[in-house]
Amino acid sequence: MGRKGRFGIYGGQYVSETLMSALIRLEEEYRRLSGDPQFARELFTYQTGYAGRPTPLTFCTNMSRELGCRVYLKREDLVHGGSHKLNNTLGQALLAKRMGKKRLIAETGAGQHGVATAIAGAVLGLPVEVYMGEVDTQRQALNVFRMELMGAKVIPVKSGTRTLKDAINEALRDWVANVQDTHYLIGSVVGPHPFPSMVRDFQSVIGKEAREQCRKAEGRVPDAIVACVGGGSNAIGIFHPFLADHVELIGVEAAGKGIGTGEHSATLCAGEAGVLHGALSYLLQDEHGQISSTHSIAAGLDYPGVGPEHSMLKDTHRVTYTAVNDGDVLEAFSYLSRTEGIIPALESAHAVAYVMNHADRFDKNEIVVINLSGRGDKDVAGVAAMQGGAS
Amino acid sequence: MSRIGAAFQKNGIPAFIGFTVAGDPDPETSVRIGKALIDAGTDILELGMPFSDPVADGPTIQKADERSLTAGTTPDTVFAIVRELRAYSSVPIVLLMYFNSVYRRGIARFYREAHDAGVDGVLIADMPVEESEEAVAAAEEYGIDPIFLVARTTSDDRLDAIVRQARGYVYLVSVLGVTGAREVLPPEAFELLQRVRSHTALPLALGFGISTPAQVKACADAGADGVIVGSAIVEIIARNRHDSGAMELELRRFVSGMKAAGNAPCR
Numbered sequence: 001m002g003r004k005g006r007f008g009i010y011g012g013q014y015v016s017e018t019l020m021s022a023l024i025r026l027e028e029e030y031r032r033l034s035g036d037p038q039f040a041r042e043l044f045t046y047q048t049g050y051a052g053r054p055t056p057l058t059f060c061t062n063m064s065r066e067l068g069c070r071v072y073l074k075r076e077d078l079v080h081g082g083s084h085k086l087n088n089t090l091g092q093a094l095l096a097k098r099m100g101k102k103r104l105i106a107e108t109g110a111g112q113h114g115v116a117t118a119i120a121g122a123v124l125g126l127p128v129e130v131y132m133g134e135v136d137t138q139r140q141a142l143n144v145f146r147m148e149l150m151g152a153k154v155i156p157v158k159s160g161t162r163t164l165k166d167a168i169n170e171a172l173r174d175w176v177a178n179v180q181d182t183h184y185l186i187g188s189v190v191g192p193h194p195f196p197s198m199v200r201d202f203q204s205v206i207g208k209e210a211r212e213q214c215r216k217a218e219g220r221v222p223d224a225i226v227a228c229v230g231g232g233s234n235a236i237g238i239f240h241p242f243l244a245d246h247v248e249l250i251g252v253e254a255a256g257k258g259i260g261t262g263e264h265s266a267t268l269c270a271g272e273a274g275v276l277h278g279a280l281s282y283l284l285q286d287e288h289g290q291i292s293s294t295h296s297i298a299a300g301l302d303y304p305g306v307g308p309e310h311s312m313l314k315d316t317h318r319v320t321y322t323a324v325n326d327g328d329v330l331e332a333f334s335y336l337s338r339t340e341g342i343i344p345a346l347e348s349a350h351a352v353a354y355v356m357n358h359a360d361r362f363d364k365n366e367i368v369v370i371n372l373s374g375r376g377d378k379d380v381a382g383v384a385a386m387q388g389g390a391s
Numbered sequence: 392m393s394r395i396g397a398a399f400q401k402n403g404i405p406a407f408i409g410f411t412v413a414g415d416p417d418p419e420t421s422v423r424i425g426k427a428l429i430d431a432g433t434d435i436l437e438l439g440m441p442f443s444d445p446v447a448d449g450p451t452i453q454k455a456d457e458r459s460l461t462a463g464t465t466p467d468t469v470f471a472i473v474r475e476l477r478a479y480s481s482v483p484i485v486l487l488m489y490f491n492s493v494y495r496r497g498i499a500r501f502y503r504e505a506h507d508a509g510v511d512g513v514l515i516a517d518m519p520v521e522e523s524e525e526a527v528a529a530a531e532e533y534g535i536d537p538i539f540l541v542a543r544t545t546s547d548d549r550l551d552a553i554v555r556q557a558r559g560y561v562y563l564v565s566v567l568g569v570t571g572a573r574e575v576l577p578p579e580a581f582e583l584l585q586r587v588r589s590h591t592a593l594p595l596a597l598g599f600g601i602s603t604p605a606q607v608k609a610c611a612d613a614g615a616d617g618v619i620v621g622s623a624i625v626e627i628i629a630r631n632r633h634d635s636g637a638m639e640l641e642l643r644r645f646v647s648g649m650k651a652a653g654n655a656p657c658r
Contacts, residue, residue, distance in 0.1 A: 004521065012522055013519060013521060013522060014490050014517045014518060014519075014522055015517055015519065016446070016447045016516060016540070016542075017519055017539070017540040017541060017542045017544075017545060017553075018540075018542040018543075018544050018564060018567060018568075019544075020519050020521075020542075020544070020545070020549065021544040021545065021546055021549075022544070024546075159450070159453060160443070160444070165444065166444075169444055169446050172446045173446060173449070173568075173569045176447070176567065177567050177568035177569065179544060179567060180544075180567070273494075274491045274494060274495055275489075275490045275491045275494055275517070276444060277444075277446070278517070280494075283491075285491070285495065287495075288465050288466060288492070288495060288496075289442075289491040289492045289494065289495030289496070290442065290443040290460065291444050291491075
């Protein structure tokens, strides 16, 4: 049998035997539907009439003046639900419905993917259950309420580190037990084949739009594109349509309290190859292959793995991966709010922080696009508490 | 004949395959547990290599993995436990594990060390046959049986591909779901047994959810060549983890009871 779903050496299907038939069927169904114009039309209708696409590519006058380059934001914060996550959940939920699945399950870290799954489930009439680490249910309480408001059931996960990694473990366990009628709606470009390719395809709408919008505004493609990387779905979504172009692509991971402290989530910067959650990819692990616990101020980046396609893009040097620490992220969070009147999600603030720290790399005519993957409303209470505690 | 093959030559009486997590609750007690299981008549001993993220396992075995890791268990510890048990008995020993532990060690190195320690078979819970080429080649090189899972959801095509690679026995997953004791085994478990039987001459062992003598009897009646019991054993260990004398006594009693149910005359 051939080795399917590989990005270089990375990817694959490292799952329990019970799930293999579901993955094979999902792959077949997805391949069939991705060439089906009726499915494309249906998805387009939801993207435009419901999710609010296309999202603007906003030129940042103030930030450009201060940083000395032409800064644009791809405004995924304006997608319904407040992040890019809905691009993927609408696509997969429509697919699940076509496959006759009766129930959606999902994992969530910051809660944004859980919210986006709850939205898709509500509008398409599919019941949703979301696994969320107990720690995250506390630090993202508002998103728990939003999910429940839209009819989803949130299941706090109390095993292991009680964060995103353990939420995925529990969702996989649920899927094994209910595989015949349930679709596991994975929220990032992680997991076994075909998820990394399928989620990338649904998220590529970000890069396709940005390419078109930048050509219209500037008559050319950008010089650099910067996106935060946890699992890596917003980054691959904006990078992928530019892979063949002469554009510098920069993925920004969470350095947390500093990579040297061990309290971070910078998988590509500091990890090594291994298998977790169904795929071979870079991984934060110890010498024996036990998965490390991670830290990030942004719950959505607090994950020891990363999408396998990113691992390949690191090895081929097509994308540069770097990391910024919690302190710089908080500064970027305030800076963008103050300068442009846009409150970024703490996840997306990693990309903003990189551009602030490295503005001298770009001259005044160079175009830098930041993927603003989500809005920061969910983080406002947490940041206020941190600042209150510090003063 | 391999040690595993010999363990199934029991004239219609299913082999009793007992599972425990290596290093649970600590490496020293784990060796005593292995010896107690063997003394009570375990025909094949399955040892779990503890992993931080055991997604195929339910809470009982996940907690055992955590206890073992907290006690400092590494692959070297597991091999040391195997060596002690191998010196004690010729009962076949099978490692149950997740792919990352093998990959991290280096696939060839892992199988070489497993062979040197006295391991007879290796089952990797998250390695379907599609991803098994390198591991199966290494297993063959070092004379270790690659053991595979078959589930109710496994198609006939994939079943053929699996039994072509499999050696030792085929591990039939009796339920949809993760490991853990169940009240009753679904009738589909026995349908699976009949279906796999028509594809291979390898011994067929049923596992996941088996925890009572009545279930063992039902498996024996259905013609299973082996029954695999894991979570029920791990629960005895967890319950008695502060009193190893009581633990060994209860383990021996439990295994004897399960064995007797398998030996009972058919119907």
